[in-house]
Amino acid sequence: xxxxxxxxxxxxxxFVALIAITFFLIQDIIESALQKFExxxxxxxxxxxxxxxxxxxxxxxxHEYRKGHIVDAINLxxxxxxxxxxxxxxHKNSPVIVVCQTGTRSITACKxxxxxxxxxxxxxxxxxxxxxxxKLPIKVxxx
Numbered sequence: 001x002x003x004x005x006x007x008x009x010x011x012x013x014x015f016v017a018l019i020a021i022t023f024f025l026i027q028d029i030i031e032s033a034l035q036k037f038e039x040x041x042x043x044x045x046x047x048x049x050x051x052x053x054x055x056x057x058x059x060x061x062x063h064e065y066r067k068g069h070i071v072d073a074i075n076l077x078x079x080x081x082x083x084x085x086x087x088x089x090x091h092k093n094s095p096v097i098v099v100c101q102t103g104t105r106s107i108t109a110c111k112x113x114x115x116x117x118x119x120x121x122x123x124x125x126x127x128x129x130x131x132x133x134x135k136l137p138i139k140v141x142x143x
Contacts, residue, residue, distance in 0.1 A: 037110040037121035042131045045097050045124050054095035054120075057088065059109045060128070064101060068138040070131065078105050085116055095120040103127040 008015040040048060048054045056073040058065055065075040076084045078100070088096070096118055100106040103126045113121045124131065132138065 035111075036114045037123055039125045040097065040122045041125055042134045042136055045099075045122065045131075046136065048095055048097060048122065052095045054097050054122070055088070055091050056097045056099060057109065057113075058128075059098060059100050059106055066141040068128070068132070068140050070099060070128075071137060071139045073099070076109075078109055081109055081112060085112065089116075092116075092118050093120075095122065097122045097124060099124045099131070100127045102129050 045054075045056075049056065056070050058069050058073040058075050059078040059081060060069075060075070061077045061079065062075060065073075065077075069075070074088065076087070096113060098106040098109045098113070098121065100109075103124060106123050106127060110121050110123045126133070128138075
């Protein structure tokens, strides 16, 4: 035990970094265990769309959406998400798949959907970037 204390006092910056990393890892594990939505790969999302008639919500901004989106996806930009969430309230019992560009912004939308009472919420891991990397079909809007 004395050697650990000696190490911690001699290399305090490494010790503080170890404590910080441990804290963030534990926080991430707890948060992922408590989240009420699931993460799906693009191929599993396609299966979910085909088997369970899931709706797709694209939360990217309109200019990003027009460059290419999943066919039949509903564009509800995250910046206007709270005011537009009522447009999809009839789908509370249906599977809802949320996508953004990289899979990070969509987590915020997933949390809001769960809070609003949506029962089956899914996030596409990697977002549209992963969707396109897997060579899955996209639709380009002209307007």
